[in-house]
Amino acid sequence: MSEGFRFLGPDQPVTPPRLDAPATHRNRDALLAALRPLLPKRGLLLELASGTGQHCAHFAASLPALTFQPTDPDPAHRASIAAWCEGLSNVRAPLALDVMASPWPVAQADAALCVNMIHIAPWEATPALFAGAARILPAGAPLILYGPFRRGGAHTAPSNAAFDADLRARDPRWGVRDLEAVAKVAAEAGFGPPAVTGMPANNLTVAWRRLA
Numbered sequence: 001m002s003e004g005f006r007f008l009g010p011d012q013p014v015t016p017p018r019l020d021a022p023a024t025h026r027n028r029d030a031l032l033a034a035l036r037p038l039l040p041k042r043g044l045l046l047e048l049a050s051g052t053g054q055h056c057a058h059f060a061a062s063l064p065a066l067t068f069q070p071t072d073p074d075p076a077h078r079a080s081i082a083a084w085c086e087g088l089s090n091v092r093a094p095l096a097l098d099v100m101a102s103p104w105p106v107a108q109a110d111a112a113l114c115v116n117m118i119h120i121a122p123w124e125a126t127p128a129l130f131a132g133a134a135r136i137l138p139a140g141a142p143l144i145l146y147g148p149f150r151r152g153g154a155h156t157a158p159s160n161a162a163f164d165a166d167l168r169a170r171d172p173r174w175g176v177r178d179l180e181a182v183a184k185v186a187a188e189a190g191f192g193p194p195a196v197t198g199m200p201a202n203n204l205t206v207a208w209r210r211l212a
Contacts (some may be wrong), residue, residue, distance in 0.1 A: 017076070017079035017080050017082075017083050018052070018053075018080050018083045018084055019051075019052040019053075019076070019077070019080040020052060020054070021051060021052045021054060024052065024054040024055055024058070025054075026200075026201070027146075027199070027200065027201065027203070028054070028055060028058045028059075030199055030200050031055070031115070031146055031199070031205065032058065032059055032062055034146075034197045034199065034205040035059065035113070035144065035205070036063075038111075038142050038144055038195075038205075038207045039063070039066065039111050039142065039144075040066070040110050040111055040141075041065055041066075042065045042066060042110075043066065043067070043109075043110030043111065044066075044067045044068075044069055044108070044109045044110050044111075045059075045066050045067065045068050045069065045109065045110065045111045045112070045113060046069045046071065046106055046109035046111070046112045046113070046136070047068060047069065047070045047071060047112075047113045047114070047115075048071055048097065048099060048112060048113070048114040048117065048129065049071070049072055049073075049099070049114055049115070049116075049117040050070035050071055050072045050077065050081050050094065051072060051077055051080075051081075051115070051116070052077065052080045052081070052084065053070060053077070053080050053081030053082070053083070053084035053085055053094070054084055055115055056068055056070045056081060056084070056085055056091060057084040057085045057088060057091070060085065060088045060090050060091045061088060063090075064090055065090075066090060067090050067091075067092065068085075068088075068090060068091045068092065069092045069095065069106060069109065070085065070091065070092070070094045070095075071094060071095045071096070071097035071105075071106070072094060072096070072097070073096060073097065073098040075096070077094075078094040078095075078096065081094040082094055099117075099121075099125050099128045099129045099132055100124060100125055100128040102128075102132065103135075104132050104135070104136065106136060107136060108136050108137075108138075109136050109137060109141070110137075110138070110141055111137070111141055111142050111143075111144070112133045112136070112137060112141075112142070112143045112144070113143075113144045113146075114129060114143070114144070114145050114146075115145075115146045115147065116146065116147045117129075117145075117147070118145065118147065118177055118182070119147055119148060119164075119167060119174060119175060119176050119177055120167065120171075120174050121173075121174070122173040122174075123173065123177075126177065126182060126185055127185045127188075127189070129143075130143065130185055130186050130188075130189035130191065130208075131189050133189070133191075133210070134189045134190045134191070134210060137210040138210065139210055139211065139212040140209055140210060140212075141209065141210050142207045142208065142209050142210075143186075143191065143207070143208045143209075143210070144205065144206070144207045144208075145182075145205075145206045145207075145208075146199070146203060146204070146205050146206075147203055147204070148160045148163060148164075148176045148202060148203055148204070149176060149177060149178070149179040149182070149204050149206070150164075150176055150177065150178045150179065151178075151179050151180075152180070153178060153180075155176065156202050157202040159201075159202055160176055160202050163176065164176040179194070179196070179204070179206065182194075182206075183208075186208045190210060190211050191208035191209060191210055191211060192208060192209050192210075192211050193208075194206045194207065194208055195207045195208075195209075
């Protein structure tokens with residue numbers, strides 16, 4: 001995650017193997033509100049690049065009729081996910097999943113969620129994400145992304161431009177993505193047009209639905 005980790009959270013003491021991404025405390029309720037009308041009432045939600053597991057734990061506690069399948073390629077993250085989600089009966093054990101590795105270890109899902117990933121991964125991860133989601137989602141099911149995006153070839157705020165410059169300095173393969181370029185990839189993978197929700201801190205929640 002781009003925000004960094006620490007072991008002491010503002011809500012409660014955090015001890016290993018739990019990791020704490022401070023931004024999750026600020027964005028989790030707004031993101032949950034955006035997700036509620038987009039997600040199915042029941043079924044399996046696949047979370048890609050679950051990071052610390054804090055979002056998964058918060059959403060699963062608030063949406064008990066959904067079953068959550070968290071995933072992450074990093075074993076330290078998977079340990080943190082398991083720790084944060086301990087005691088939640090609607091959360092499955094975290095799986096190792098790299099979106100660019102095929103096949104995915106999940107054969108089907110009713111929705112997919114990916115928070116703050118595509119800007120801290122090579123561009124190739126974006127078409128791999130949509131191709132993988134297209135294989136496992138039925139018609140009408142959503143793939144939902146959250147994070148910063150450029151729109152119309154421009155950043156939506158100076159803070160996003162600064163964040164983009166920092167990302168590219170850390171790894172030239174990273175960077176805030178153009179929403180239009182992502183939508184083109186989505187269409188090529190068999191998804192409809194994006195539904196965009198503005199979020200705090202100049203982020204967006206963007207949902208695509210699998211076409212028949």
